[in-house]
Amino acid sequence: MLELSVRRRQGDFQMDVKLAAGPGVTALYGRSGSGKTSVINMVAGLARPDSGRISVDGRVLFDSESGIDLAPEQRRLGYVFQDHRLFPHLSVRGNLEFGRNRVPVAERTVDFHQVVEVLGVGHLLDRRPSLLSGGEKQRVAIGRALLASPRILLMDEPLASLDSARKAELLPFISALAGEFAIPILYVSHAMDEVLRLADTLVLMDQGRVAAAGPLEQLMSDPGLRPLTGRYEAGAVVSAVVAGHDTAYGVSRLTFPGGTLLVSQTDQPVGAKVRVRIHARDVAISIEPPERISVRNVLPAMVTSVTPAGSFLVDVVLSVGGTPLWVQITALAQAQLSLKSGMRVHALIKALTMARGDVAGVRR
């Protein structure tokens, strides 16, 4: 558990950040320049807060009041940099063992062979970093950080310098980490697709401050946070379990607290936990239950809130069996339906609108 409350001034930029990161993946999301990297540099000891306190599992790393400021090497954290930063003069094995060798044998919590297997770098051990592909370099860098038996793993946009193919190759590895090694991860990113895929907890950063923090599903369904979660990303994220596939029709059934969702067939196995992104523009609202309609998902719901968004749009948040669902309708539609909070309605979602890219496997 990382607990941090710091202030730092960088030129004209004032940072004032309070956050906590528990088990699982905590994503630090915000525009470039919002201070995300500075936060993890302060955790790692590479940047010094002007005042405040940082602790991991109760161990104080920095405290301006009692004058504690541990050197980076005393903090026992793993740091995966955006640019892999592998040591060019060492082989892959040398890089992997670099941090491990500094940890007393009794305190090593991460097994070398497990890391090599999970990250799939076994065939690269004797190579030099210069001979690796971008994705391989970053995998080795992750392994190197893990093998230092860190109390928390800090990742600074580890996929940002990779093309989309390499990114897709690396995402499953990262999503497997938190589960396989039981190490909390603080993941800095400005790419929403990565965050949706990986994060359990979301911390939204804006201009050096934490604008909001909480479970990913909750924050993503909050229209009030839309300026921060991204204009084109507008939509809810729903956690569900794969209940079955209907190969004949190319669809999969997912169950979630609000009912069953029919989506385009996913490659996730039955029983897998998944996260579905439902774009706010792809949901329609009907007051009467529609009959003889092509839309496959008709879910009973209750209106939680209705807020105008700009001149012609209205944001409506529905509760589908307790799961928030964000819907965007036109102001014209709202003029005719007069939706009010507390109303019982039906949410209509076409199965086709939830395709493979919107259904992501969640580890564990």
Next chain:
Amino acid sequence: MFGLTPLETEALRLSLLVSGWAVAGSLPLGLACAWLLARRDFPGKTVVDGLIHLPLVLPPVVVGYALLVTFGRRGVIGGWLYDWFGITVAFTWKGAAIASAVIAFPLLVRAIRLSLEGVDRGLEQAARTLGCGPVRTFFTVTLPLVMPGVITGVILAFARSLSEFGATITFVSNIPGETQTLPIALYALTQVPGGDEAALRLCVISVVVAFAALTVSELLSRRVQARLRA
């Protein structure tokens, strides 16, 4: 040895001994100075930088005379060395090594400093987060990365030491078997009638030694560069 006369063998041996010790002895200090100049800001940095580079622009005779004054038996440092350790450096090969070291020092520092300035500090930060203190980081990451610069500096300094004449002859004079290195032996031969042929032979030996040093350095730095290519 290869048909060399005793005088030539002795001069060659002395040259290699003096240059070897000059470089080996000044390397740790050279690394420290290069690191200070590349990485630290401190008051008087310009002065220190100037002092280190001074032998590059001063006439070597001036350096030799300054050494004689400070390292002579009655000099500030020379007297102290003699009183406490019974060491005399003036008019010995050790003095010749000191003279060569001082003259070649700027070349050594310069090459290492340039190389240090080119090291990605991010790699050092990575080493720190992986549990290495500053000293261990220097020896396990920084030093291997500046190896090409160190090799260049060492070879440059070695070559400069081999050719050292002015400061050496001023400080430790021309004593056969003690301070008579290749250039000094060569100079001595040109001062006596009929020494032309022997002087020419020394010329050839000097060229061969210098060429060998350059070749070795080229091969070494190629190998190191190949290992470091990121």
